[in-house]
Amino acid sequence: MKKIVYILLLICSTAVAQIERVEPPFWWSGMHNPELQILLYGADITRYTPTLSDTTIIKEVFFTENPNYIFITINTKNLPATDLVFTFKDKLNQKPAFTHTYSLKQRDSNSAQRESFNSSDLVYLIMPDRFANGNPDNDSSNKVIEKANRNLPSGRHGGDIAGIIQHLDYLEELGVTALWSTPFCEDNDAKTSYHGYAQSDVYKIDPRYGTNEEYKQLAAEMKKRGMKLIMDYVTNHWGAQHPMYKDLPFYDWIHQFPGYSQSNYRMTTQFDPNASKIDAKNCMDGWFVSSMPDLNQSEPLVLNYLIQNAIWWIEYADLGGLRVDTYSYNDKEGIAKWTKGITDEYPNFNIVGEVWMHDQAQIAYWQKDSKIAAIQNYNSHLPSVMDFTLHDAIGSVFNEDNSTWNDGMIKVYENFVDDFLYPDINNILVFIENHDTARFNEIYKNDFDKYKMAITLIATIRGIPQLYYGTEIGMAGDKGKGDADIRRDFPGGWAGDTNNAFTKKGRTAEQQKWFAFTSKLFNWRKNKAVIHTGKTTHYLPENNVYVYFRHNTTDAVMVLLNNSTQPQTVTTSRFAENLKGYTKGKNILNNKTIPITNAISIPPKSAIVLELQ
Structure with missing residues (x-):
């Protein structure tokens, strides 16, 4: 027996x-x-x-x-x-x-009605491997291939979740209310795995960042401070080390031609009425790169797997939002179902999609309830998109000292002319750079005056401002040298760093100058409903000076940006429709109150933000 x-x-x-x-x-x-x-x-x-x-x-x-x-x-x-x-x-x-x-x-109680990031927030973007190393013991792991090597620019440097938790005070002081981090899930590529976009396990935090429990702790610690954690989610592809790629559930789990075919990256084929079917297929179904198998969201089992995975992380870690990588490369119908599946579960939840296009109508097509997309009976259900056209303008405009028909501040003005295309203009992400673009401070050679104009712009216009880590202390980096150079280590994040920019005492005088300006502006913005949801009225730039107002029924803010190399005097009678009842304004950048009944003088390459009184 x-x-x-x-x-x-x-x-x-x-x-x-x-x-x-x-x-x-x-x-x-x-x-x-x-x-x-x-x-x-x-x-x-x-x-x-x-x-x-x-x-x-x-x-x-x-x-x-x-x-x-x-x-x-x-x-x-x-x-x-x-x-x-x-x-x-x-x-x-x-x-x-x-x-x-x-x-x-x-x-958890009230989980379905959770708060999410919105236009009252400042979103701070980090690459966790490059931010702060709070636990050197997890720099390498026998569970993954690539080991730490801080001497290698594109290697693993050791930043982790513990480092972020240890520096939440810094983020709070800066005025940050939401944190978007590039992916935390395991990326087991043999090299350059630090970016996290070639995920090999979408239910597990990479051991070099910490554990699932630590990720949950990060969200909880942020929530105590009134901050929200935004997960960077990748629906389009996984990494070649993912076990489900190595042993596919079925042939069509990924797109095959058969085998590999690279995307043509022409996202316009998604809605171009004249596009050939093969070009549209090669955009959606082609692989982003050869090491990233392209997921087939048109297959119900795959789509449901991705919906559930996103919901699992939202529920498990108590997330406050998602940023979706390469949103407009996905299967068009599949990604709409994915987005709706999540927002049906969480009606107030915000998701911002990376729609890296260079035309407002093309970007607006992807926002929820777009009238443009409705022409083709399409609705992405995506609440938020990124204002890449504004980013494009910011990348050159502050070097254009003399305004012409097409150059100078008219570029910024013209960007906002097309705001009517967006179904929800307050729910778009505005930024001067991110982890994939040229660094602003590299483009402008750390010109502090130009930085102040750019940051003032994204802090006071409609939408959700996003700041890339280190910009607030003057960090630069040359994209021409490779992505690793625009993703440098934050000074002070590693034991032995000679410069600790996380504290006022540790910052250089130059770093403190940049930090003080940025934190003053964004901490002021926190409680300004007129900036978060107010209307905008702007005026055609004159002499390369751009003037706009943010206003609601109770408050008004006047912003002046002088992009010329000469001091300018702006006659205020031109702005009568917005200045009725107001006689003076407090410049929140220097705390000085000035009269506005006749004229306002503004120095070259400078910004003024006036709370009207």
Whole structure:
């Protein structure tokens, strides 16, 4: 008898070992969408049929062409937080072979109505590997290939979640209210894995950054300070080290031609009425690069996997938003369903998509409820997009000292002329640079006056301002030397750094000058509803001076940007429609109050921000 029991235990333990991966690893009760698709992976796992004692819970069991995968769809409607015990029966004899316990957890109260980032926020973008090394013990890990090498510009440098948590005071002092970090999930590429966009496990934080629990702690520590954590999510592709690429559930899990074909990157083919089908296919289905397999969002199992993964992180880590990488390269219909699946679950949740295009109509096409996209009966359901056309203008305008019909501040003015194209103009991300673009301070050779004009602009116009790490202390970097140069280590983030820019005492006089200006401006902005949601009235630039007003029923702010190399005097009678009832203004940049009834003098290459009184 003992021998029979031993043999049965041996069989069961062998079977249990066959379940190598379960995704999502757990779920929650009370979700808006009660259907949950559970992926189980293990060697020859299709030998077994999963069952539950309550036969009404399992809606579908899907066996793929790969015998190592089972997809189980269950209905969680009206189920409390509980442990579901699946019994797996051998198909040959229909006898139980092993069990697996799957947990439905209690959902946090008010989770569905969570707050998300909006136009009242300052979003701070970091690359965690380059920000601060709070735990040197995790710089390298035997679980991943690439080891730390700070001497290699494109190598792993050791920045991590612990380093971010340790410097939340710095972010708070700067005026940051939301943090967007490039991806934290595991990227097991053999080199240049620090950027995180070639993910090899989308349910696990890269061990060189920390753990899932530490990521959750980061969000919790930020929430205590009234700050929101934004996850950088990649729907378009994974990395070549992802186990599901190495052992595909089925052939069409990724786009194949067969095999690899690179994207033509022509995102206009997504809506061009004259585009050929092959060009549109090669944009959407082509791979971003050869090391990043392109996911097939038109396949329901893939799409549902991506929707659930995003929701899992939102629920698990208590996230305050998503930024979606390469949004407009995805399968057009699939990405719309992905976005709607998340916003149906979280009606107030904000998602900003990277739509790197150079025409306002083309960018606006991708924002939720776009009238332009409606012409083609399309709705992306994407709440927010990035103002890349403003970024383009900012990259050259402050070197254009003399205004012409097309050059100078007219470029900025003309960008806002097309605001009517956007369904929700307050919900677009405005920025002077990010982790993929040329560094502003490199373009303008650390010209502080030009920096002040640019930062004043994005801090006072419509939309959500985004600041790239280190810009506020004058950090530069030459994109011509490679991406690593625009992603340098933040000074003071590593033990032994001679310059610690995280503290006033540790900053150089030059760094402090930049930081003081930036923090003053954005801390002022925090409580200014007139900036967050007010209307804009602007005036054609004269003598390269751009003047605009932000106003609502109770407040008004007047902004003047003099981009010429000469001092200018602006006669205020021209602005009568916005100055009615106002006689003076307090310049929040120097705390001086000036009269505005006749004229305002403004120095060359400078900004004035007046709270009207």
